[in-house]
Amino acid sequence: MIEIRTLDDIGILSETVDLECKLAAGKDGRGQLPVDFWPTYSAFANTHGGVILLGIKEKQRRFALHGISEPQRIITALFNHLNNPQKVSVNLLTEQDVKVIVIDNRNLIQVRVPPALRRQKPVFLRGNPLKGNTFRRLHDGDRPCSEETVKRMLAEQVEDARDSRILQGFGMDDIDPDSLFAYRQMLRTEKPGHIWLDEDDAGLLRLLKGWRRDRQTGEKGLTLAGLLMFGKWDAIQDGAPHYFVDYQERPEAKTELRWTDRLVPDGSWSGNLFDFYRRVYRKLIADLRVPFSLKDGQRQDDTPVHEAIREALVNTLVHADYSGRVSVLIVKRPDLFGFRNPGNMRIPAELAIQGGESDCRNRLIHQMFLMIGLGERAGSGVPKIYSGWKSGNWRPPALYEKDEPEQTLLELRMLDLFPREVLEMLRIKFGSAFDGLGDLERLILSSATIEGFVSHPRLLEMSTDHPHDVTMSLQRLVKKELLFSSGHGRGTVYHIQGLKAATPDEVFSDGTVLDSLKNSGQSSEGLIAEGLDMPIIHKLADIKPELVAELEGLAESARKSRRLSKNEMTQTVIELCHGRYLTLKVLGELLGRSEDYLRLKVLNPLVGKKLLRRAFPATPNDPRQAYTSVSQM
Known part of the structure; x- marks a missing residue:
């Protein structure tokens, strides 16, 4: 929560918090609710919430207090519009969310916009969620949502369980019998004598809701849960085209994507979630470094750390959005375990960490795991991970989300808060300046060193x-x-000079990542690079023909005309760079202009106006530089 107390607090806002500042002075200077308040309200509501400050001006890229002479006038207009469904679809604000702050005898209005609940999304304007009326907050801009994104929100809104959908044309022939047999054996071990064990395969699948009949429509068949949990790989590809699971064991505590062991669906095994869990969990706990412990004189092979890893793996699989374009990815390194699933969390991360609340995306799959003693009941899974990791005296888990594309990440690092070797390195690097720091500042520098950024x-x-x-x-x-620091708003991260920030050499190392995407069959819209927040396209030949055609279509007028107006060129470049990084070479190829001309006459001015930003701000003239749009015009 943002706290504004002094003018100094306002001066640092642009780099530290998730917020939008607006002048809101009006034509007469007495104050008026600005028209562009509403896209920001929609954007904050549809992502992670945020704070809008009214009465702030931007001067020389810094915020300064302007003030509002009649704040109540704006507040009245705000609540009138909030309760008008033709203006905005839902009112998320209470009186406690809007307050007037007085600093230096001037009024500032602070509006706290909470994130909308799943059933309230999408929060849209003008009575229609489509046609550019739904926004999301990406970086420090309000971006109109694509039709695909809006439809995904609508599906999340109405479908409590995404995996209960009945699949037309699928049957028992699409189920891998070995997977179901292994599941039956685990159920027998967990619940000896359970009545379900008397059923044949079709009966057991029906009781697990892997096969069901809709009582309203009479429709019956294999559910998405049944296919993903027990299906054969070729059937899964037909029923869930974006489904992909990936395990990578990496030899070093580095971001480069080399692996010594990898498991992906390659036709040699079923590729389903149940088999993926069984194979990956054994790999994760092999040679696990945990403290030796005894209970009743017996060595404990299943420690709280084992439970944390087990829960993290199940949690990743049951909360994944298998319609998303990101794969499930599990990483094992000497220093950490990493878990990634497509789709953002359905409840705020802070509530998940506290426990007690749950909104599982794939409830049937979750119940299937629970039946064999895997996973935790609603609302207790994430706290179990945190408490298990704390038992190892390691750094707290890092649970966070990325919005483009939507994904949730969990990192379990096997490192202390203040490792001795890290403190020594910082002491050597900063000398007496480090010795004079307090505990909080040492924690910040230690974390930035260990995790790459903080x-x-x-x-x-x-x-x-x-x-x-x-x-x-x-x-x-x-x-x-x-x-x-780099980035703005919620995306602001801090790093130690020389220890973080993506460089062209890291991104364009040897093409390993792109090759792995091609070989795995994933749709590749560009190179997914460590340190960059979006895909980067550095060769048109490396991406799908459909995307090439889309980009060429956007750039067609520029490529065919040498007399394109400045505004038309700006609009074209911003559309091309929306949601991805394009290198100078790719932009030159698409627009039919020389790289020098583009860099000097088009791109540098747009960066200066904050309409574009560079992938590698530390080396602006690097020929491998890439650009993404900060906002759509």
Whole structure:
């Protein structure tokens, strides 16, 4: 939660919090609710919430207080519009979410927009969720949602369980009998004598809701849950085209994507979720470094750490959005375990960590795991992961989301909060400046070293300090140049010079990532690079023909005409770079212009106006530079 107390707090807002600042002065200077308030309201509501400050002006890329002479006039207009369904689809605000702050005898209005619940999304404008009326917050801009994104929100809204859908044309021939036999054996071990064990395969699948009949329509058949949990690979590909599961064992604590062991659906095994779980869990716990423990004189082979890993794996599989374009990815490294699933969380991360609330995306799959003693009951899974990891005296797990494309990530690092070797390295690097720091500032630098970068929300997970104190500590470290920041709003991260930030050499190393995407059969819209927040396209030949055609269509007028107006060129470039990074070479090829002309006459001015941003801000003139649009025009 943002806390504004002084003018200094306003001066640092642009780099530390998730917020939008608007002047809201009106034509007469007395204050008026700005028209562009509503796209921001929609965007915050459809992502992670945020704060809108009215009465703030931007001067020389810094925020400054302007003030509003009649704040109640704006607040009245705000609630009138909020309760008008032709203006906005839902009112998320209460009186407690809107307050007037007085600083230096001037009024500032703070509007806290909470994230909408799943059943309230999409939050849209003008009575229609489509036609550019639904927005999401990406980086520091309000982006209109694509029709596909809006439809996914609508599906999430009405479908409590995404995996209960009956699949037309699928039957028992699409079920892998060995998988179902192995499941039966685990059920027998977990629940000896259970009445379901007397059923044949079709009966057992029916009781597990892997096969069901809709009582209203009479429709019956294999459910998505049954196919994903027990299906054969060729059938799964037909029923869930975006489904892909991937396990990678990497030899070093580095971001480069080399592996010594990998498991993906390749035709040699079923490829279903149940078999993926069984194979991957054995790999994850092999040679697991956990403290030796005894109970009643017996060595404990199943420790709280084992339980945390088991729960993390099940959690990843039951919460994944298998209609999303990101694969399920499990990574094992000497220093960490990583879990990624497509789709954002259905409840805020902080509520999931506290426990007690749950909104599982694939409830039938979850119940199938519960029947054999795997996974936790609703609302207790994530706390079990956190408590299990705490038993190893390691850093708290890192649970976070990415919005483009939507995905949820969990990192379990086997490192202390203050490893001795990290403190020594920092002491050597910063000398006496490090010795003079407090515990919170040392925690910040230690975390930035271990995790590559650190953010305000991540620090709140690791410390008991007040959010305002965390903010001020980050700013002091930046001012002393012990820490450097990049990004804006919720996307702001902090790193130590020389220890983080994506470089062209890291991204364009050897094509390993792109090759792996091609070989795995995933749709590749570009190179997914560590350190970059979106795919990067550096060769048109490396992406799908459909995407090439789309990009060429957007650039057609520029390519055919040498007399394109400045506004038309700006619009074309921003549309091309929306949702991805395009290199200078690719842009030159698409637009039919020289790279020097584009960089000097088009791209650099747009970066200066904050309409574009560079993938590698530290090396702006690198010939491998790439660009993405900050907002759509």
